[in-house]
Amino acid sequence: MTDTRTIQRLDSAHFLHPFTDHKALAEHGARVMVKGEGIYLWDSEGNKILDGMSGLWCVNIGYGRTSMSDAVYRQMQQLPFYNSFFNTTNVPAVQLAALLVQVSPPQFNHVFFTGSGSEANDTIVRMVRRYWELQAQPERHIIISRKNAYHGSTIAGASLGGMAGMHAQGGPGVPGIVHIGQPSYLEGGAGMSEDEFGIAAAGWLDERIRELGPDNVAAFIGEPVQGAGGVIIPPKTYWPEIQRICDKYGILLVADEVICGFGRLGSWFGSELMGIKPDLIAFAKGVTSGYIPLGGVLVGDRVATVLTEKGGDFNHGFTYSGHPVACAAALENIRILIDEDLVGKVARDTGPYLKEKFGALREHALVGHADSCGFVAGLNLVHTKGATVFDNIVFDGDDGVGMICRGYMFANGIIMRAVGDRMIIAPPLVMTRDEIDEMVGRIRAALDDTL
Ligand code: PLP
Numbered sequence: 001m002t003d004t005r006t007i008q009r010l011d012s013a014h015f016l017h018p019f020t021d022h023k024a025l026a027e028h029g030a031r032v033m034v035k036g037e038g039i040y041l042w043d044s045e046g047n048k049i050l051d052g053m054s055g056l057w058c059v060n061i062g063y064g065r066t067s068m069s070d071a072v073y074r075q076m077q078q079l080p081f082y083n084s085f086f087n088t089t090n091v092p093a094v095q096l097a098a099l100l101v102q103v104s105p106p107q108f109n110h111v112f113f114t115g116s117g118s119e120a121n122d123t124i125v126r127m128v129r130r131y132w133e134l135q136a137q138p139e140r141h142i143i144i145s146r147k148n149a150y151h152g153s154t155i156a157g158a159s160l161g162g163m164a165g166m167h168a169q170g171g172p173g174v175p176g177i178v179h180i181g182q183p184s185y186l187e188g189g190a191g192m193s194e195d196e197f198g199i200a201a202a203g204w205l206d207e208r209i210r211e212l213g214p215d216n217v218a219a220f221i222g223e224p225v226q227g228a229g230g231v232i233i234p235p236k237t238y239w240p241e242i243q244r245i246c247d248k249y250g251i252l253l254v255a256d257e258v259i260c261g262f263g264r265l266g267s268w269f270g271s272e273l274m275g276i277k278p279d280l281i282a283f284a285k286g287v288t289s290g291y292i293p294l295g296g297v298l299v300g301d302r303v304a305t306v307l308t309e310k311g312g313d314f315n316h317g318f319t320y321s322g323h324p325v326a327c328a329a330a331l332e333n334i335r336i337l338i339d340e341d342l343v344g345k346v347a348r349d350t351g352p353y354l355k356e357k358f359g360a361l362r363e364h365a366l367v368g369h370a371d372s373c374g375f376v377a378g379l380n381l382v383h384t385k386g387a388t389v390f391d392n393i394v395f396d397g398d399d400g401v402g403m404i405c406r407g408y409m410f411a412n413g414i415i416m417r418a419v420g421d422r423m424i425i426a427p428p429l430v431m432t433r434d435e436i437d438e439m440v441g442r443i444r445a446a447l448d449d450t451l
Pocket of ligand 1: 056116117118119121150151152153223227228256257258259284285295
């Protein structure tokens, strides 16, 4: 039952995968991953593949950490589960909440646990609205998000997100959520400097708040660097201007750090790097490096004070909120991030090195633009070298030359993700300079094959 063909046959007969065209999958069969070590994966055919995506932006500490499996094993033997409802708690959840408060920006002293990033954003929708109800301003219910944002797959997550393909399916989303443009200089910045564009793109928030009436707007949500939308790195003027606008109207600022949290950008949280002070932060992925599912919301003092002092019951929560085994995994994961100074390494050493080496791919005939921020990076495939990237860029989902290029990437032993014509990476934070050289070499070879 472990040979590749049998697994593929059972897979396509019974396993409905997320975000997958099953008719197409049945034709070629899924790739079966069987092992991970460091930054590498092995499939059932014995191929060794460099994982340029950290799984799904999450395996920050790399694969195969036995101290993680030991921590999980010990907790499973001690207490595999108990809920945190009805005046009970458990030791790992309390320890993790206290540790998260230590590593997060100073305005955060409370944590709400969930099982995933989508549930974290669902929680945020309900928490933001509850906050304004408790402030006797229930008309403040509208949440402003951005086109091409990804905030998850629950109904609230998909509604908050700005993915046209998701809005087109599943019927009406959650009411009271509106979207403004994304701060993509390549898409919208022609004729402006990057700094000018950053201010202009933040200005779309001001315009929309005025159209909606400031007294109706509850919050703005954004990923510090948009991930699944194609690694959209905003101009440095963008986020401080967004903060200024939120402050001007008194609306809550929410950072979705499901990707950017826990070192991905070379800072513990992306909002610190962007110079903003959000009221709420959604987290997941890197909190356990994906070894066990866990997510949550860091709740800033402005909201926590109102919830805890005026709130009564917040009628919201999940069976697995504060799951002891997931929290034990997160404690060990954060210990590794701290002891190995992985965040500092990305900030000072490997992040700048990646910027230099990945940036040099700009010279390739197929590449119009290449940029990075910490350990996320993306390049634009262009059809005609010499044409401006403004002419070439296509943000139209998973088709086009990106998908062809993605196939060549795999053939060259590297996993890279395609978003339209943009090829993106988010490698494990443990990646060394030598491994960056190897990764960029494989990307270059795959680009040559795509030409
Ligand atoms: N928010 C962001 C920024 C994400 O990238 C993701 C997942 O990729 C989510 C939320 C949803 O997280 P999950 O898949 O754990 O529900």
